[in-house]
């Protein structure tokens with residue numbers, strides 16, 4: 420019996436064990452499903468197959484010891500989810516629980532700043548893409564920490580002056596932009612006195628209008644007079660959008676006929692566009708800008724003076740208009756802050772632009788105005804052309820095409836030349852992100868703050884580099900850039916556009932996934 424009983428005992432034990440296994444099965448399944456959920460949630464919401472970003476995550480934290488926020492510089496972390504900033508936390512308040520589930524990218528001492536918003540760039544596409552084009556221009560922007568760019572209505576062909584021509588821009592930009600891009604429309608004699616034509620251009624989505632008070636050099640972009648501008652402002656008032664103005668007005672040249680001024684000397688060119696051209700245009704412009712005051716006939720419209728060069732009477736006029744309550748702002752560009760007329764080499768037409776770069780004393784006053792807050796913001800005025808038109812071998816300043824190529828370098832240039840004046844990171848963010856985003860009505864841009872687009876530049880202000888032939892430059896014609904050969908400080912490490920890492924470690928994401936920014 421014993422053996423049989425023992426055999427039956429063994430059978431019972433086996434039965435018990437298998438019953439136990441069956442009973443354990445649901446528990447095991449529960450544990451298995453818990454584990455798989457845990458690991459899935461730790462897989463950082465991987466964005467499958469996206470080529471828009473060098474980072475395979477949609478939800479992540481970025482940490483740094485130096486984050487520029489509207490409340491000042493903090494050490495902490497920024498949480499990005501679905502392209503938007505969902506939290507900004509100081510280091511001391513950043514709990515383990517918050518970071519356990521998602522990827523953390525720690526940038527250490529590198530600075531996290533809102534991406535730059537460049538409200539003045541000519542990408543020349545469609546029609547003159549041999550000058551620049553959306554792909555190369557926006558790649559250069561991304562490599563330079565610019566996350567939003569507003570394209571000028573001229574130098575492309577045709578100019579952006581109607582809903583139809585805006586449509587051509589939109590078509591040319593689609594799937595070819597590496598950062599977000601909006602458009603200014605042109606205020607030209609053809610549409611300026613026709614309020615329904617202007618309304619249809621604004622309805623089509625331009626962020627505002629741009630006009631010239633002197634010849635633009637582009638045939639289908641003629642200059643406007645003060646009546647055109649006044650009428651334009653009354654339409655813009657209804658849309659609460661700005662008018663950007665190239666403020667120079669042709670007056671008698673200071674070069675007398677028959678004088679033997681050398682066209683290869685920059686000073687000769689300077690004399691052809693004296694400060695009185697800028698001051699004259701600004702005085703004229705401000706005579707109608709006063710309508711933008713509260714209670715004025717163009718209340719709601721705004722006048723923005725582009726690329727101010729003259730820090731003398733032109734700036735005084737602007738300050739006075741502001742003090743009276745006119746809705747007026749002004750930008751200058753890095754080249755006016757970096758260069759001076761005295762140092763421009765003979766025949767070096769890379770430095771030709773309008774208005775011209777003035778003397779070192781004027782540059783000093785421009786910096787003063789930046790530091791005092793009298794100049795509101797910066798823009799690149801990246802205005803390239805094909806090298807042939809710069810007439811580099813001839814060096815004739817009077818005949819060469821005007822415009823400076825700078826798009827990729829504006830951040831290090833601002834920082835490098837601003838050091839002497841003790842420019843702060845907060846000022847750089849104000850000049851390059853906060854103020855320009857407000858000008859363009861892009862309220863989801865311009866700050867590292869909850870609810871804003873995750874448009875972020877990570878950069879190392881202390882890192883120096885030589886802008887020589889070995890430096891990778893992404894805009895189309897590096898040879899015409901006046902910055903070549905300079906030593907700069909401030910290296911862009913990473914650029915995020917709506918949470919996509921579009922540029923990092925010297926590489927771009929393979930797909931161009933920038934968004935078009937159309938006003939509604």
Ligand SMILES: NC(=O)NC(NC(N)=O)C(=O)[O-]
Nearest residue numbers: 574635636772773802821822
């Ligand atoms: N047609 C242009 O691109 N003009 C530009 N040229 C410069 N700035 O030299 C400008 O913004 O005025």
Ligand SMILES: [Zn+2]
Nearest residue numbers: 665725726773
């Ligand atoms: Zn201009």
Ligand SMILES: [Zn+2]
Nearest residue numbers: 539571800802
């Ligand atoms: Zn321009």
